[in-house]
Amino acid sequence: MENVSNINWYPGHMAKTKIQIIEDLKLIDVIVEILDARIPRSSQNPDVREYTKNKKKIIVLNKADLADEIETKKWIKYFESNGIHTVITDANSGKGINDVVKAVENVAKEDKEKFVNKGRVGKSTRIMVLGIPNVGKSSFINRITKKNTAQVGNKPGVTRQKQWIRVGDGIELMDTPGVLWPKFESEEVGLNLAFTGTIKDDILEATEIAFELMKFLIKDYKKNIIERYKLEETLVNNILSSDGEDNDKILQIIDVIAKKRGAIIAGGRIDYEKVSRILLDEFRSGKIGRITIEKANY
Numbered sequence: 464m465e466n467v468s469n470i471n472w473y474p475g476h477m478a479k480t481k482i483q484i485i486e487d488l489k490l491i492d493v494i495v496e497i498l499d500a501r502i503p504r505s506s507q508n509p510d511v512r513e514y515t516k517n518k519k520k521i522i523v524l525n526k527a528d529l530a531d532e533i534e535t536k537k538w539i540k541y542f543e544s545n546g547i548h549t550v551i552t553d554a555n556s557g558k559g560i561n562d563v564v565k566a567v568e569n570v571a572k573e574d575k576e577k578f579v580n581k582g583r584v585g586k587s588t589r590i591m592v593l594g595i596p597n598v599g600k601s602s603f604i605n606r607i608t609k610k611n612t613a614q615v616g617n618k619p620g621v622t623r624q625k626q627w628i629r630v631g632d633g634i635e636l637m638d639t640p641g642v643l644w645p646k647f648e649s650e651e652v653g654l655n656l657a658f659t660g661t662i663k664d665d666i667l668e669a670t671e672i673a674f675e676l677m678k679f680l681i682k683d684y685k686k687n688i689i690e691r692y693k694l695e696e697t698l699v700n701n702i703l704s705s706d707g708e709d710n711d712k713i714l715q716i717i718d719v720i721a722k723k724r725g726a727i728i729a730g731g732r733i734d735y736e737k738v739s740r741i742l743l744d745e746f747r748s749g750k751i752g753r754i755t756i757e758k759a760n761y
């Protein structure tokens with residue numbers, strides 16, 4: 464396996480984007496940081512801590528429809544125990560979006576009372592969405608602005624063409640999200656981002672990603688694999704308890720799935736490219752079930 468942690472992503476854009484975000488954040492009262500509920504740790508850019516030092520922040524665990532509900536509850540507990548208000552959403556269906564508005568209103572209330580005390584009534588709370596690629600920023604913004612598309616317009620003093628959209632009682636959202644770059648701190652983080660499709664499949668081989676994914680699924684979600692691919696449970700258990708290398712056992716299970724799905728090339732050999740695509744597509748679209756890759760171990 465290539466060293467995933469050394470993958471250098473969009474190097475030209477990175478510095479510019481960072482400067483832009485820091486600039487934008489000067490206008491922001493509350494940050495909405497969107498994470499992937501399946502990989503809440505790997506989808507968080509460590510720089511965000513620096514950005515959010517003196518800011519209020521709400522964490523949104525998006526794609527919650529694809530994540531394991533029990534694990535998601537643990538993650539909420541984890542973040543809340545660190546004092547961060549956390550909301551779960553499915554930006555595809557719009558589920559949970561109103562909870563985000565409510566959470567922002569609650570967080571903002573405190574500040575507002577301060578302003579009222581100082582005689583500054585009517586100041587809006589300005590929010591901005593931050594998140595790594597593919598986490599659902601655009602879907603989230605489309606959802607949260609759909610009901611209330613009243614554009615607040617450019618504010619004086621804002622030189623760039625930023626639009627503010629009213630999304631709740633005294634809440635204005637910056638229409639463009641801040642794109643954060645994931646940090647490949649370890650091979651594990653790189654793989655997690657590959658599983659969920661954040662890293663394009665041409666950077667790592669699909670066959671490699673699918674193999675590593677299967678290794679994880681057999682360890683934590685064996686039942687889902689057996690059910691989805693209608694495997695004989697005893698066959699799977701026999702493979703797993705047989706002598707031999709663990710990697711070879713995973714490959715044997717992939718072979719069984721390949722045969723079931725007709726991923727066979729002339730001569731009867733396994734079409735690993737095809738079976739890998741099937742596994743990745745079905746994982747990413749939730750067909751294998753609701754799966755959380757990173758557990759909240761606190």
Ligand SMILES: Nc1nc2c(ncn2[C@@H]2O[C@H](COP(=O)(O)OP(=O)(O)OP(=O)(O)O)[C@@H](O)[C@H]2O)c(=O)[nH]1
Nearest residue numbers: 525526527552553554555596597598599600601602
């Ligand atoms: N199942 C599911 N899919 C989602 C959810 N939110 C977004 N998606 C899908 O994830 C993909 C990426 O969503 P986007 O909204 O484009 O993500 P983004 O963060 O704007 O991505 P970039 O613009 O590339 O940075 C799309 O295929 C969405 O349909 C969700 O809550 N659940």
Ligand SMILES: [Mg+2]
Nearest residue numbers: 599600601602
């Ligand atoms: Mg987008």
